[in-house]
Amino acid sequence: MAARSKAGAALTALREDLVGDVFAPGDPGYDDTRTAFSTLPDRRPAVIAQCADAADVVRAVRFARELDLRVAVRGGGHGLAGARIDGALVVDLRRMHQVTVDPAAEAVRIGGGATISHLDRATQPYGLATTGARASTTGVGGFVLGGGTGWLDRAFGLAVDNLLGVELVTAEAERVHANADENPDLFWALHGGGGNFGIATALTLELHELPEFSVVQLLCLPESGPDVVRTFREIIHSGPDEVSGAVRYRTGPPARYTPPALVGELVCAVLLTYAGGEDDLRKLAEPLLALPHEAELAGDLPYADLQCLLDDPPGLRGHWSAEYLAALPDDAVDLFCARAAGMPVPAGAQHILFPQGGAIPAGPRAYPVAYRDAPWAVHPFALWEDPADDGRAIAWVRDVRAAVRPWSTGAVCLNLIGDEGPERVRAGLGEENTLRLAKVKRRWDPDNVFRFNHNIRPI
Template sequence: MSPFSKAHTRLAALRADLTGDAFRPEDPGYDNARKLFNTRIDRHPAVIAQCATTADVVHCVRFARDLDLHIAIRAGGHSPAGMSLNDNGLVIDLRRMRTVTVDPGSRTVRVEGGALMSHLDQATRPHGLATTGARNSTTGVAGFALGGGTGWLDRAFGLAVDNLLGVELVTSDGSRIRATDHENPELFWALHGGGGNFGVATALTLRLHPLPEFSIALLTYRPESGRDVVRGYREIIEAAPPETGGGIIRTQLVDALLTYPGPAQDLRKLARPLLALPHEAVVLTPLPYAAFQRILDSPPGLRNHSSAESLTGLPDEAVDVFCELGNVMPVPATTRYSLFPQGAAVASGPDRFPVPFRDARWTVHPFGMWEDPADDRRCVQWVEDVRAAFRPWSTGAVCLNLVGDEGADRVVAGLGAGNIRRLAAVKAAYDPDNVFRFNHNILPR
């Protein structure tokens, strides 16, 4: 009997053990449970287990190991390359585990493995606290943080991994462990970028920072003004207080976004050069960070392909390349093509972790989104063209959160060639059989 058939035969016993639920392909709810943010991905797991407790996760890992089923881990579910699903295996779906507990006294937060950015931000907002989150409120906290974590607040508060204080894991043999600076410290080091390679992260503890005020300036321009806008934005960032963030976002128009953890009147002074350029619209206002996070969310239900390059700088030649490729962007109504400033707290963060993109000055992030399968080839090619065009200014590193399944070389670029041997040793210690392989995979050695 195949592992697939055995899984269905023993599914009743698994369901009896679970607080949550489990689906097989013929069950109502299965197709909805396997839907991903990226509709290009169409995979059919043998079983999707929607876990509600850590004990559920333990049961699922042991179930899969007993039946020799591959395991994929689904936390938030963005997973642009579909790494949170597999074919004919088990999916451990954590999205029912989304409790967020804030300790304002210690300025920390415990976030369960299935919580989204929106859950984290709403929980911390009443306390005037925040931490670096993704640029979409629907992104899962666990995958984001364990993969590096660059977002709107990273220049102020550092990368998400810089704020990681502890991880609760279920390992490949079904054990429950905790990783901190003092408990399993080598594993804790590896989790700063190594993602889901070492176990199922059932909860994370993150450092919080005071954020009593937050303001944005969002200006919209015609594409023909693009070069002046990007150059002006670059000059503002280079002279602004280091906690200033944001980015250039190209769709059908050009958006220049400045974010600032402070009052709007201070941001208005910073934005003067952009305000002086002819623009179509402007929003300059104080805004709760949790509310802002939802404004620029990418829509679900589309086909997509994305990648990124970390840049040494943004000279005029790179600005020209950005604008030229924006003018030939396929399906501009939904595609997002962005330039994000880095540096500041990102660059000054701890250098002991496997995060090799820390020295980048900018990141370019082409994120193609479209509806018609007939557009697949040209949209994917455009993303690759952007990467190729920016290679003259690439640092050679990349934040793995921003890329899909691009091969082993890109995993090395995301973790650092000098770190791979050490990471492989940690993988061998905690997942010697590479049970957790549906990720930016590190082979055990």
């Protein structure tokens, strides 16, 4: 009874003190607020603190420590890590999505709850950009702190390579800054170590000039996949760092460039992106354009608009993973394409192959980014609606990973996987990095308050 009374009094105080909103089970709005991008599994946190500013985050963490609650953090996006948040306090940052651009310094400060759309829409009027994700609905905070790979990483480096500073609320409810000069060990850990060390209430990123951006996308029949992938591979190998893209098997969407006969059918879509103008991209894309295809979209396109075109639908069940490859020989191409046959279709699933290289391996070597040198990544991304398809969809993701594992480096960007166990986290970060991260964790979160992530346990 005393414990229940203490919890009730603390919750009442939190409701009174928070500028933002507080939701508990049974409150109007609780179910809507707890809904995540993926409905698998169904999450029921004890309390949701929808914070309005960094001071609210401090109040929420103090509340959690008073009641010995674990803390989960929700930015703006749709990661799978941290799915098991039943009974925890969720610090919901989505109201904290302010973006401030400093064009003279070529830098941007982003609130911890901002999405890639918030970031790109703010920087685009200045002809500036930084590496963002491959969908506008991705949350910037988790994306950057987990490494951050996207359409511009071959040109500008990984998102984390562009990180200039982080404003953080620690497990002790203290506000700290981390940059190259202030708390440098913490700053190092935030380059790939994710949300293990505190709640990022704001991040500052370096910007780059992006006056032009263009794309070529083709929709091809699935049987054309091997030729498409081999041609795409050669364009990436011989092209400049400014060119990137992906091959994606997916269900044909009802888009303006999709022939009616392909809507709802499996297609092989190849996308070339270019940090430059359409004329130069068309020259690079000539070998692809010469292949048989059913539909074509090509031209100059604002970078932020591309992100929105490729968004995935929320409210479905989801499971995904990735393997980073040391090479992409023809045998690997054939296996990648063959595994598209097992996709859950029709659904929002995608079977994705994307390149690295360019500025990525040339980036800072000291950070815990063990996948930096891998030239290719395979990313099976399953979305489906019917719970009866759970086993089939999850098995497909695992089957894709198993098929390409002979070429895998073992390292992985943790942004692209769910909860796959501590061994996978160590492999993703590297053994030496994991040990050093555990020491930083001991300094900043010795009680492992922030554990609903790709968790690094304190030594």
